[in-house]
Amino acid sequence: MGALANQLPIGLSIAAVLLLIALGLTFTFGQMGVINMAHGEFIMAGAYTAYLLQGFTSQSFLIALPVAFVVAGLMGLLLEWSLIRRFYGRPLDTLLLTWGVSLVLQQLARDIFGAPNVQVTAPGWLVGGVDLLGVRLPYNRMFIIVLAVLCVVGVWVYLTKLPQGRRMRAVVQNRELAGYSGIATGRVDRFTFLLGSGLAGVAGVALTLVGPVGPSLGTFYIVDAFLVVVAGGLGQLRGAVLAALALGFLNGYLEFWTDASLAKVLVFVAIIAFLQVRPQGMFVLKGRTLV
């Protein structure tokens, strides 16, 4: 029982990271039909930002969070503006295109930072943990969970309270109608990309707390994050949150009960089984298009 409970913060923090990564994917996928394989490299960019900033000041880890958001966000913006813009309406081509970009970015990281992994030293106040009712709660995992909760609340406020976020939801639900109503859909697209990529950068900083940083960091998470998008349904917050939680726990506990190699296969089988019941994920945006 104790071991089972100790797995809880691990499962939750996996879910938190997956969520941060999947948020950007689900909105770019849902809103623009873009499957961004280079999203993983924005995670990597965030992680390397934390690596570069460490040691400047005592609080450089906290500073890295907004800086990584901006760095990864601008990379996303540049990608959208330079390439993806030309590919709207061709989702499968964007997948291959962004994979090409991802290859180039990984090699670039290898040339700049070297192929071996680097380590980001966690700030002192995140080392150690606390015991609560016999459950070990490591500070670094708790920090990741809190960070993800803050980001989700932020995205929720943005989507529901701010005019810019409402415009974004309008474009997700019906692009043409939104356009006819006077929303500059192109600008909304670019901003969505900035936001989603920025969150991936934040996830990258968070990941430095639990592991080393390497050029292929993003590739470890991108597939699971896409599965969150598939299981959660496109383009909305609650599906992504629930699916990330489900996948995080499934991963965390299955690895604990069986072994890591069987866990991935079982997760895959679980998702295929789930799609038999809900082929379009947990939540479906209601529309009049034929699906």
Add this chain to the structure above:
Amino acid sequence: MTLGRISLVVCIVLLALAPLTLSPFRLGLLAKYLCFAIVAVGIALAWGQGGMLTLGQGVFFGLGGYAMAMYLKLKEAGSAGLPDFMVWSGVEQLPALWKPFGNPVFALAAVVLLPGLVAFLLGLLVFRQRVRGAYFAILSQALAAAFVILLVGQQGLTGGTNGMTNFTQFFGLDLTDPNGQRAVYAVAAVVLGVTFLVAKLLVRSRFGRLLVAVRDGEDRVRFLGYDPAVVKTITFTISAVMAGLAGALFVPIVGIISPALLGIVPSLELLVGVAVGGRFVLAGAIAGAIAVNYAKTLFSEDFAEGWLYLQGGLFVLVLVFAPKGLAGVVESVRYRLSSRKQTPTGSGSGSAPVEVTA
């Protein structure tokens, strides 16, 4: 049409001359490219004709490859012995899963049936629920990820990260001998030819037209009374079987099968050649696969890092400037040449239909 016939004959002659002129090492490389070309035919069927972007062909390639490797390993170990890697990882008894693979007929059947069955099941479950497009692509990629992790994890069964290597015999052929290597090359060339023929016949058949119809308007096909899920599942299964055959040939040709050849990245690399050559044209996909893999060898020999830039860049360039690949470029050039020839005569005779078709 005649141009296509001529180039086909030229290709067959070139492939037949290769064993006489190339060194055994180069011939082995060419045989390896032919394996990738077999996979490319399957991808062109599923992706080009059927619109199913499969990012998990490495799985089927691997299933065929491992089935073949298991047979070859058992054959080498003899009736009582264990495969070498099992001895190294401390396995004392032959696992039950391995036992039937000692039989050549079973192993050969498994090369075809294993990938076919996995693809059939996945296709049935996914396509019947109308999961399609990008969703299908992501699922097939997740399958590749899970498959590789499974292979690495089951060290005693699969050889783990190292996979299986050191194959000396292939159905009585000595793989260390140049003549044996030539024979294996010939087998690969023949299998590629047969695969191409099967795919060509399929594309030209009624089923092939239905497949294209499903790609371009799945709902309309459903309204006409066909079941798109069946069409897609069959095509996906055929393409998986082709990948499995290629994997089985890859083992004696290259002499290794390991998870590093089958994961997400290798599965995507299989697509690069098809995209560059032209996914809508079978011959283009074959040519693209051979050319891209040749380029990879060329670059890896001199500067390996450059290859990743080039591969990524090539992909981006092709998608931006020539989404139909080189075959598309050839087609449009041919079209322009023929229309230039026709325009003066067409305008001279003043026949309107020529203007319309041109």
